[in-house]
Every structure is written in C-alpha cells, then in structure tokens.
Amino acid sequence: MxxxxxxxxxxxxxxxxxxxxxxSAILVLGSLGSxxxxxxxxxxxFTGGTVVxxxxxxxANLTAIRDGLTSEATDGAIVQNFGxxxxxxxxxxxxxxxxxxxxxxxxxxxxxxxxxxxIQKRVEFVGPQVGKELAEQGGLAVLVALICILIxxxxxxxWRLAMGAVAALGHDVIITLGVFSLFQLEFDLTVLAxxxxxxxYSLNDTIVVFDRIRENFLxxxxxxxxxxxxxxxxxxxxxxxxxxGTTLVVVVALFLKGGTMIHGFATALLMGIFVGTFSSxxxxxxxxxxxxxxxxxxxxxxIEKEGADQDTLMP
Amino acid sequence: MLNKYPMWKNLxxxxxxxxxxxxxxxxxxxxxxxxxxxxxxxxxVTASTQSAVNDVLVSQGIAVKRSELENGQLLVRVxxxxxxxxxxxxxxxxxxxxxxxxxxxxxATPEWLESMGGSPMKLGLDLRGGVHFLMxxxxxxxxxxxxxxxxxxxxxxxxxxxxxxxxxRNGAKGIEIKFRDAETLANAERFLKSRSNDMVxxxxxxxxxxxxxxxxxxxxxxxIKEEALQQNITTLRNRVNELGVAEPVVQRQGAERIIVExxxxxxxxxxxxxxxxxxxxxxxxxxxxADAQAAASGRVPAGSEVYQRRExxxxxxxxxxxxxxxxxxxxxxxYDEYSRPQVxxxxxxxxxxxxxxxxxxxxxxxxxxxxxxxKDTGDKNADGSVKMKKIEEVISVATIQARLGRNFVITGLxxxxxxxxxxxxxxxxxxxxxxxxEERTIGPSLGQENIENGMxxxxxxxxxxxxxxxxxxxxxxxxxxxxxxxxxxxxVGVMSMIPGAVLTLPGIAGMVLTVGMAVDGNVLIYERIRExxxxxxxxxxxxHEGYGxxxxxxxxxxxxxxxxxxxxxxxxxxxVKGFAVTLMIGIATSMFTAIVGTRSIVNAIWGGKxxxxxxx
Numbered sequence: 039m040x041x042x043x044x045x046x047x048x049x050x051x052x053x054x055x056x057x058x059x060x061x062s063a064i065l066v067l068g069s070l071g072s073x074x075x076x077x078x079x080x081x082x083x084f085t086g087g088t089v090v091x092x093x094x095x096x097x098a099n100l101t102a103i104r105d106g107l108t109s110e111a112t113d114g115a116i117v118q119n120f121g122x123x124x125x126x127x128x129x130x131x132x133x134x135x136x137x138x139x140x141x142x143x144x145x146x147x148x149x150x151x152x153x154x155x156x157i158q159k160r161v162e163f164v165g166p167q168v169g170k171e172l173a174e175q176g177g178l179a180v181l182v183a184l185i186c187i188l189i190x191x192x193x194x195x196x197w198r199l200a201m202g203a204v205a206a207l208g209h210d211v212i213i214t215l216g217v218f219s220l221f222q223l224e225f226d227l228t229v230l231a232x233x234x235x236x237x238x239y240s241l242n243d244t245i246v247v248f249d250r251i252r253e254n255f256l257x258x259x260x261x262x263x264x265x266x267x268x269x270x271x272x273x274x275x276x277x278x279x280x281x282x283g284t285t286l287v288v289v290v291a292l293f294l295k296g297g298t299m300i301h302g303f304a305t306a307l308l309m310g311i312f313v314g315t316f317s318s319x320x321x322x323x324x325x326x327x328x329x330x331x332x333x334x335x336x337x338x339x340x341i342e343k344e345g346a347d348q349d350t351l352m353p
Numbered sequence: 354m355l356n357k358y359p360m361w362k363n364l365x366x367x368x369x370x371x372x373x374x375x376x377x378x379x380x381x382x383x384x385x386x387x388x389x390x391x392x393x394x395x396x397x398v399t400a401s402t403q404s405a406v407n408d409v410l411v412s413q414g415i416a417v418k419r420s421e422l423e424n425g426q427l428l429v430r431v432x433x434x435x436x437x438x439x440x441x442x443x444x445x446x447x448x449x450x451x452x453x454x455x456x457x458x459x460x461a462t463p464e465w466l467e468s469m470g471g472s473p474m475k476l477g478l479d480l481r482g483g484v485h486f487l488m489x490x491x492x493x494x495x496x497x498x499x500x501x502x503x504x505x506x507x508x509x510x511x512x513x514x515x516x517x518x519x520x521x522r523n524g525a526k527g528i529e530i531k532f533r534d535a536e537t538l539a540n541a542e543r544f545l546k547s548r549s550n551d552m553v554x555x556x557x558x559x560x561x562x563x564x565x566x567x568x569x570x571x572x573x574x575x576x577i578k579e580e581a582l583q584q585n586i587t588t589l590r591n592r593v594n595e596l597g598v599a600e601p602v603v604q605r606q607g608a609e610r611i612i613v614e615x616x617x618x619x620x621x622x623x624x625x626x627x628x629x630x631x632x633x634x635x636x637x638x639x640x641x642x643a644d645a646q647a648a649a650s651g652r653v654p655a656g657s658e659v660y661q662r663r664e665x666x667x668x669x670x671x672x673x674x675x676x677x678x679x680x681x682x683x684x685x686x687x688y689d690e691y692s693r694p695q696v697x698x699x700x701x702x703x704x705x706x707x708x709x710x711x712x713x714x715x716x717x718x719x720x721x722x723x724x725x726x727x728k729d730t731g732d733k734n735a736d737g738s739v740k741m742k743k744i745e746e747v748i749s750v751a752t753i754q755a756r757l758g759r760n761f762v763i764t765g766l767x768x769x770x771x772x773x774x775x776x777x778x779x780x781x782x783x784x785x786x787x788x789x790x791e792e793r794t795i796g797p798s799l800g801q802e803n804i805e806n807g808m809x810x811x812x813x814x815x816x817x818x819x820x821x822x823x824x825x826x827x828x829x830x831x832x833x834x835x836x837x838x839x840x841x842x843x844x845v846g847v848m849s850m851i852p853g854a855v856l857t858l859p860g861i862a863g864m865v866l867t868v869g870m871a872v873d874g875n876v877l878i879y880e881r882i883r884e885x886x887x888x889x890x891x892x893x894x895x896x897h898e899g900y901g902x903x904x905x906x907x908x909x910x911x912x913x914x915x916x917x918x919x920x921x922x923x924x925x926x927x928x929v930k931g932f933a934v935t936l937m938i939g940i941a942t943s944m945f946t947a948i949v950g951t952r953s954i955v956n957a958i959w960g961g962k963x964x965x966x967x968x969x
Contacts, residue, residue: 091799138792139622159799161621165790168487172926179924183917190916194909228859231929234921235866235936238914242870245913246877249906277880281873284821288814288869292862295813297806299479300862307866 048269051319052327058320066209069216076219081226081302084173086166088130088138090145095155097123106148111141121298125159138163176230180211183237195248196336198329199322203244206314206322210240214309229302236310239285243278243318250274251323255336263332267323282315356896356960358953366953369945373843376850379462379471385418386437387459388444389599390427390452398427402448409447415440419464428459456617457599474848475600477857477931480804482797483616484624485927488589488787490609495581495785496574500528503552503567505673508656510548516541520655526557527568538563551576578608581785586611589787592628606926611787621794628787633678633726634763636708639719639750643669660723663746663765670721670747675711680704686775687762694771695764705759712757722763724748793927807861815841815868822872826879828968832954833875836946840871843942844935854938857931867939873910874947878903879969892964900952907948915940 082089092098100117103126107115112130120127126149130141142161149156184204191200214236218225250270258266289311293304390406392398403422406429410417418430429444431437437456445454460473478485500523507530511518518541519531532538535558542554542565551573557564569577586603589611593601602614618624640657648659649667657669683699700708712720726744749765819837822830844864848854882899890898915937922933959967 093798139625157796157798159796161792161794163789163792168790175924179920183920186916186920187913190913227925227929228932231859231921231925231932234917238917238936239870241913241917242873242910245910246906249909253902273884274880277873277876280825280876280880281870284818284872284876285866285869287817287821288810288865291810291814291817292865295806295809296862296865297803297858299803299858300806303859303862 048265048272049275050268051271052264052268052324055320055324059324062209062317062321065216066212069212069219072216072219073212076222078215078219078225079222080169080173081224081229082129082162082164082169083227084169084176084225086132086164086169088132088141089160089162090128090130090142090158091120091160092126092128092149093157093159094124094126094149094153096153098126098153100126102152103128103149106152107145109144109148111136111144112148115145125298132166172227176227179230180234180237183234184208187237187241191245191248195252196331198326198331198335199248199251201329202322202324202326203241203248205325206244206317207237207240209317209321210236210310210313213313214306217309218306223305224302226302228300229306232303232306232310235307236314239307239310240314240317243282243315244322246274246277247271247318247323248326251326251331252336255333263327266333267327271319271323278315278318282311286311356893356956358956358960362949363953363957366950370839370843370950373839373846373942375469375846376471377842377846379460379466379473379849380845382461382463382473384458385430385461386432386434387428387430387457388437388440389455389457390429390444390448391455391594392425392452398422398425398452402452403427405447406444409443410440413439413443415443428457430459430461453594455599458617470850472849474845474854474856476800476804477855477860477928478614478616478793478795478800479858479928480800480856480861481616482619482795482800483614484618484621485791485793485795486613486615486625486628486789487606487791487926488611488613488628489790490582490585490611491786491788492578492581492609495577496569497523498785499569499577501672502674503549504528505656507545507567509673510545511541514544516544524566527566528552529557530565530567532563532565535563538565541565582609582611585785585787589613589628610790612927617797619794619796621792625789625792628789633724634681634748635677635723635725636675637670637673637721637723638675638711638715639721640669640671641718645669660721660745660747662750663724663748668721668747668750670723675720676700676704676708680707684775686771689762689764693764694768695762696771696775697760697762699760702759708761709756709758712753712755715753716755717752719750719752721747722749722751722765803858804861807858807865811861811865811868814865818868818872822875826875826969828958829875829879829882829951829955832951833872833879833947835954836875836951837868837871839950840939840943840946841868843946844939847938847942848935851934851938854934855931856935857928859928859932860935863932863935863939867936867943870914871939871943871947874903874907874943875951877906878947878951882967882969886967886969892959892967895967896955896959900948904948907944911940911944 098119100119104115104117107117107128111133113133114131116129118127118129119125128145130138130145133141146158184207187207188200188204191203211233214233217223218229223229247270250273251267254266254270254273255263258269261269286308289304289307292300293308296304390398390402392402400422403420406427407417407420410429410431415436416432418432420427420429429440431440441454441456445452448454462471462473504521504523507528508521511521511530517533517537519533521528521530523529530541532541538556538558542556545552545565545567546554551570552567553570555566555568557566582605586605590601590603593603593613593615598615598618600616602612604612606612613628615624640654643654643657644652645659645667648654648657648669653659653669656672658672659667659669662668680700680703681698685697687695687697689695724746749763751764815837819834822833822837824830826833841864844867848856878899881903882895885895885898886892918933918936918940922930922937925933
C-alpha cells in the first residue's frame with residue numbers, strides 16, 4: 039500500500055496555531071471590513087429587477103448594445119458577457135413606474151436591430167419585495183443552521199468543542215462572503231446554497247477531527263490536551279487530504295464544465311473547501327483547547343455505550 | 354471477529370440496491386413526442402374521442418406509438434417532432450374548440466415499467482424550459498370584501514331585530530356602527546355577539562357618540578386568508594388547464610403566495626393575460642328610489658353606491674351583493690335572437706337557490722350586472738408591490754321578468770368580451786386579485802445546455818474520483834467505486850420514486866458534489882483499517898475495527914450536513930430546493946452504500962477466512 043502521508047507518531051500541528059490564528063483573525067476582520075465598506079453585490083434574487091440572457095449569432099459588441107439601450111425603460115442597464123462572446127446578460131433595475139415586460143420589449147427591439155437572429159434564452163423578473171424577504175430568510179437560514187449545529191454538537195460532544203465548531207463555521211462563512219464582497223462577485227440564491235453547503239462540508243471535517251479527539255482522550259491515558267489534539271489531527275490527516283482532494287476535483291469539474299449558471303455556486307464551494315479544511319484544525323480544535331478542553335470533559339458514559347450499540351447494529 | 358454478514362443482511366443490501374436500480378431505469382428511455390387532448394367547455398374526453406383522434410391520424414398517415422386515455426385526458430404518442438406538429442394541427446381541426454390540443458413530451462417509459470410505478474425524474478424548469486410565476490394574493494381586498502358583506506348583514510339583521518342604529522359604515526378601524534344611546538348599543542352588542550362569534554366587538558363610545566366597532570377575530574382573519582388563497586389556487590388551476598399546458602404546477606407558497614409553473618410555454622404574454630386577469634361579476638339590485646343624477650353629484654343614499662354604465666351615465670345600485678361570481682359553474686358565449694353576443698351562465702346549486710330567492714322577491718325590479726376587473730396599472734406602491742386599478746362597470750341592467758333559476762343569460766357585452774368573460778367565469782373568478790411578483794422564463798435551448806453542462810461536470814468529476822480510488826486503495830478502491838456507482842444509481846432511483854422531487858441544475862450540482870463527498874465514508878473506513886493494520890492488528894480485526902470506529906464519525910458528520918440541507922430545503926425556492934433534495938437523498942444513500950454496501954462485499958470476499966494481506 040502506498041500512502042500520501044505516512045507519519046509515525048504525531049506532528050505538532052498546533053505549534054503554528056498562534057500565528058495562523060492571527061492570520062485567520064486578519065482574514066475575518068478583512069472580510070468584515072470589505073463587507074462593511076463594499077458590501078455584497080446582491081444578485082437579482084435578492085435585489086429584484088429583470089435579467090435578460092441573449093444569444094447572438096455572432097460575437098456581440100457590448101458597446102453597441104449599451105449604446106442601443108437608451109430608452110427610459112432600459113436606463114441603468116448593466117450589459118456583460120456571460121460565458122462566451124456570443125452570450126450576453128443584461129440586468130435591469132426595478133423601475134418605479136415601468137413594468138418589466140416593457141423593459142424586456144425595449145431591450146429586444148434594441149438588440150434585434152444589431153442582430154436579427156438573436157435568441158432570448160432567459161428572462162427573469164423578481165419583485166423587490168420578494169428579494170428583500172429572501173435576503174432576510176437567507177441570513178436567517180445561515181443563522182439557524184449554525185444554532186442547530188451548536189446544539190447538536192454540544193449534545194453529541196461537548197460545549198467547548200461545539201463552540202470551536204461553530205466558530206470555525208462562522209469563520210468559513212465570513213471569509214467566503216468576504217471573498218464575494220472583495221471581488222464583487224454576484225451573490226444569488228445558488229451562491230447562498232453554496233454557502234450553506236460550505237457550512238455542511240466544513241462541519242464534516244471538524245466532526246471527523248473531533249470524533250478522533252474524543253476517542254483519543256479516552257484511549258490515550260497520558261498526554262496533554264495539546265498532544266492528544268495533535269495526534270488526532272495527524273491520524274485523520276490523510277483522510278482529510280483525500281476527501282478534500284476528491285471533493286475539490288468534482289467542484290473544479292463543476293466550475294469548469296458546469297456552465298455559467300452555477301459558477302457562483304462552484305466558486306463559493308471552492309472557497310469554502312479550502313477555508314473549511316484549514317479551519318477545522320486551526321480554528322475549531324485550537325479554540326476548543328483555548329477553552330480548556332481536557333480528558334474529564336470526555337468521560338460521559340453514554341457515548342461509549344452508544345458506540346457499543348452501533349457495533350452490534352452495523353458490524 | 355469473523356466478519357460475516359448473515360444471509361438476510363446480504364439479501365437486504367441486494368434488494369435495496371436492486372429496487373433503487375429498477376426505479377432508475379425509466380430515466381434511460383428518454384421522451385416521446387406526444388399530443389395531449391384536454392376537454393374544456395363542458396365536453397368530455399371519452400373513448401369515442403380517442404377513436405376519432407385515431408381516425409384523423411390514420412387519414413394523415415401518422416403512425417401512433419401509443420394512445421392513452423387517463424384522468425379525462427388523451428395522450429397520443431407519435432414517432433417524431435414532425436409528426437407531432439402535423440398531428441396537433443389535424444386533431445385540433447377535427448375536434449373543434451371544445452378541446453384544447455397541446456404539444457407534449459411524454460416519458461417513453463415502457464408500459465410494464467410504468468405499471469410498476471416506474472417513471473423518470475421530473476426535470477425542473479431550468480432544465481427543460483418554461484415559465485415560472487410567483488403570484489401574490491391581495492389579502493387586503495379579500496378582507497375588504499368580507500367586511501363589506503358583514504356591513505350588509507348587520508344592516509338587515511339589526512333592522513329585522515328592530516334595533517335602531519344611526520349608521521353603519523366600513524371605516525378605517527373596522528366596521529363602525531353608530532347608535533343614539535348607550536342602551537341601544539348594549540342591546541345591539543348583545544344581539545350581534547350572539548349572531549356572529551367570528552367578529553370581535555369593542556365599545557368605542559366617546560361622550561355623546563355611541564360607537565360599536567366590529568373587527569374580524571384573529572382566527573377568522575386567518576380563515577379568510579386561507580380561503581382566499583385556496584380558492585385562488587383552484588381558480589388558477591382551472592385557468593392553467595384552459596391554457597392546455599402539459600404537467601403544469603400550481604401550488605401554494607407560504608401564506609399569501611402561489612407558484613405557477615408552465616413547462617414548455619414560451620409565450621408569457623398570453624399566459625399572463627389569462628392567469629392574472631381577475632374579472633368577476635356581481636349582481637346588485639338597482640336602487641330605484643335614488644336619483645342617478647343627484648347621486649352622481651354626491652348625494653348617494655346610505656346603502657347604495659353610484660356606478661358608471663359601460664355605455665355611459667351613472668346608475669345607483671344597492672351595495673348588498675345578491676350573488677358573486679364564485680357560484681358560477683359554467684359560462685358559454687352565445688348569441689341572442691338578434692345575434693347580439695351574450696353569455697349563458699349556469700350556477701351551482703347553492704348559487705341557484707340564492708338567486709332564485711332574491712329574484713322571486715324582486716320580480717318587476719331592475720337588476721344590474723356589475724363587471725369588476727383588476728388591471729395592473731404599471732405603477733408600484735411604496736413597498737414595491739404592484740398597484741392595481743379596480744375597474745367597475747355596469748354591463749347590463751335588466752328587469753327581472755320571472756324567477757330565475759340556475760340558468761340565465763347576461764347581455765350587453767361586445768363579442769370579444771363575451772368570449773373572454775365566459776372563459777374567465779368558467780375558470781372561476783379569483784376571490785381577491787393576484788399579481789405577479791416574480792417571473793422566470795427559461796428557453797428550451799438553455800435548458801438543454803444546462804443538462805449537458807451538468808452531465809459533463811458529473812462525468813469528469815466522477816472519472817477522476819473513480820480512478821483515484823482504484824489506484825490508491827486497489828481492491829478496496831474497486832469496492833468503493835462499486836458503492837459510489839450504486840449510490841449514484843440509487844440517488845437517481847429515489848429521485849424518480851419520490852413524487853415531489855424535481856431535478857434542477859443545482860440538483861445536478863448536488864449529485865456531483867455527492868460523488869465527491871460520498872467517498873468520504875469509504876476513505877474514513879479504509880484509512881482506519883490501514884491504521885489498525887499498521888498498529889499490528891490482524892486482518893479480520895482491522896476490518897472490524899475500521900468499520901466499527903468509522904461508523905459514529907460518518908453518522909455525526911452526515912447528520913450535520915443533512916441538517917443544513919434540511920434548512921436549505923425550508924428556505925429555498927425552486928432550483929435551490931432541488932439542490933437540497935438531491936443532497937439529502939445523496940447523504941442517505943451514500944451512508945447506506947458506503948457503510949453497509951461495501952461491508953457486505955468486503956465480508957463476502959475476506960470475511961470468515963484466514964487472510965494474510967488485504968488489497969488496501
């Protein structure tokens with residue numbers, strides 16, 4: 039058998055914990071700063087408005103299209119390429135007294151003058167009220183997810199570990215959002231789905247490490263908490279690398295091949311996988327140690343019993 | 354530590370995977386071009402319709418693949434798109450306008466498979482094209498209608514009870530009933546309370562003003578909203594059926610909104626016109642004591658209101674509604690003896706008895722038909738909702754000649770209007786206006802493109818993962834790959850089995866992601882086995898420990914991911930819901946295949962014998 043990592047004993051991962059935590063803190067603060075100053079480039083789902091996706095028969099001239107959109111109905115339109123030079127996306131803001139149908143028909147009459155064979159691939163209109171509600175709901179969803187996880191992990195593990203896990207998740211979500219804010223990538227509903235998936239994925243990683251920490255506290259009779267955590271991280275390292283690798287491969291495939299409509303989703307996941315893997319060690323585990331996790335906290339009898347149960351259930 | 358699965362367990366694994374695979378099969382067959390025939394105007398699709406359609410197709414020389422008569426609709430499958438178009442034209446010509454003939458794509462699942470409940474995954478609009486509307490019901494209007502009716506009720510009730518009131522009106526704070534003294538107020542309050550327990554009465558008397566305010570109770574308010582939503586859903590469903598769209602979706606979302614999805618529809622203008630038109634009629638008695646001209650200049654008698662006639666001129670009508678459009682069961686456009694357009698209406702039995710009672714008491718009196726329509730003004734309110742304009746016109750005033758029953762006619766409309774009114778009345782009036790707050794149209798080419806992109810991503814991702822697992826874990830890798838493949842097949846199978854599950858583009862992304870994440874279970878187990886082997890455990894012990902210790906980790910990790918997927922399902926709409934569904938199914942099936950499935954194979958190969966070395 040060949041191993042990606044073949045480590046005897048344990049690696050002192052936490053030796054670098056302090057400088058890395060500082061780096062993490064800087065990233066989080068930077069993300070918050072960007073969110074505060076630049077905000078998020080909310081997509082149609084959240085702001086409301088109208089989007090028209092067009093396919094031209096020849097590479098489209100963006101300037102010519104912009105120049106064509108001169109009417110009041112199309113005022114403030116954003117014209118951009120979408121995937122290829124022939125595919126164009128036009129975003130129109132919500133107008134007080136102009137219906138979206140009128141906006142679309144103005145766009146169509148303008149672009150058919152440039153290219154009579156233009157195809158209307160997609161039209162979406164979202165009322166501003168719906169968008170606002172959705173943004174509130176979305177934020178609430180992330181919050182509820184974090185709270186549910188806090189409760190579950192406290193229940194299954196221990197509150198110090200739960201705090202660590204939730205801090206790591208908050209860290210991942212904030213940095214992912216920060217990247218979207220910094221580069222002003224469009225944040226739509228699929229990106230929100232991506233962010234929630236990041237929560238799930240990052241937690242996956244954290245739980246695997248925690249599970250081992252719990253086991254090792256019970257099994258290794260000696261060793262400081264730091265040593266136990268280091269051993270646990272080392273033991274799960276090759277699993278972490280492999281799973282991160284396979285997930286990364288499919289997410290990259292989604293990013294490259296999945297088409298423009300799920301680009302944002304794939305981007306959020308790409309970010310989340312990197313940050314999530316890293317935070318399970320340097321944020322989640324480190325915080326749990328700082329909160330004073332030790333062997334006594336890991337002694338609940340029921341958990342051992344539960345493990346025994348499962349052995350007979352799923353041998 | 355023999356690592357043997359009992360027979361039943363192996364059988365269970367095999368059966369579950371076989372069932373999953375079986376229900377995944379329908380997805381391999383693709384779709385047939387089909388023509389759908391639905392009856393509209395009181396007609397019915399029967400076996401004779403079927404044979405008529407058959408004859409038409411024979412005469413056109415079009416081969417019929419299969420013709421099914423189900424749930425009052427006929428579905429005829431033909432060989433290709435060209436035949437489909439010809440067939441549609443020919444059938445529509447032959448059957449006339451009592452039927453809606455629409456193009457459709459029907460899953461080409463063989464009959465034997467279909468009879469066992471097999472059907473392919475339903476594709477979301479983003480994968481097959483179509484229109485999606487999110488509509489909001491104007492609840493303010495629904496409540497206003499209710500209070501208006503109450504005002505009329507209280508007036509007649511109090512009068513009948515000989516309780517003298519000074520005035521009743523629908524005010525800003527609720528229904529305001531004014532009295533001359535405290536005693537009458539107390540009497541009225543006692544009486545009204547005993548009559549209606551769905552309203553809350555409060556005494557708002559100040560000084561010499563004696564006011565009683567009635568407001569709907571919270572429970573009643575909720576009930577009104579619920580009924581308005583339900584009725585609008587029914588009505589919209591009827592209207593969608595009139596459009597002749599294959600597999601439309603009309604469902605509620607939350608307390609005030611309705612989703613309408615029309616797959617394959619590209620002409621949004623026509624769809625919108627039919628869906629959001631909120632024409633309705635009401636019958637009122639004409640207030641003969643009032644002078645129309647005086648009323649028009651502002652002197653309107655209490656209990657009456659001024660309306661405009663369609664042809665011009667004011668007319669004073671009693672506020673009390675004799676009958677609303679909700680009781681209308683059928684409406685057909687026709688012509689009277691002078692070939693003027695009219696609409697023949699038939700009422701349901703309740704409507705019929707109400708109508709027959711009021712017309713009996715009013716023979717010789719004029720009755721007006723009030724046409725009410727809500728039109729989108731194009732303006733928006735401050736909160737971003739669409740401002741609606743209410744148009745009310747008296748379309749006819751006729752003297753009641755005799756007691757009217759369940760069938761009668763309305764005259765005074767133009768040709769196109771009578772056609773339109775008949776259509777809308779037949780489909781049922783909307784109890785409160787609805788307006789579109791979200792609209793998404795996806796072209797069919799984009800849908801196809803989305804599917805291809807998703808498939809490409811899946812194939813590339815899956816190929817790399819499979820190769821890696823095989824190289825890295827060898828024998829065990831092969832088993833993991835089998836599990837992964839079985840997992841994918843099962844996700845497809847379960848998605849096909851669950852009636853509400855819809856495959857969307859993010860759903861495909863969810864499947865791709867499942868491929869990447871599902872190996873985690875096996876990686877955890879295998880790494881653990883390797884670790885145990887390194888620690889000097891025997892082969893059998895290592896397998897046992899590996900699976901045993903990894904189980905709780907996998908369970909914890911997956912339960913938490915499942916929770917986030919569940920939350921996503923709760924808040925998401927459309928495509929995102931699709932993602933959440935595939936993710937949840939993927940987690941459940943991957944836990945099964947990665948833990949129980951691979952164990953079954955591992956046990957069969959290595960369990961129960963002396964093994965020196967594992968291929969891991």
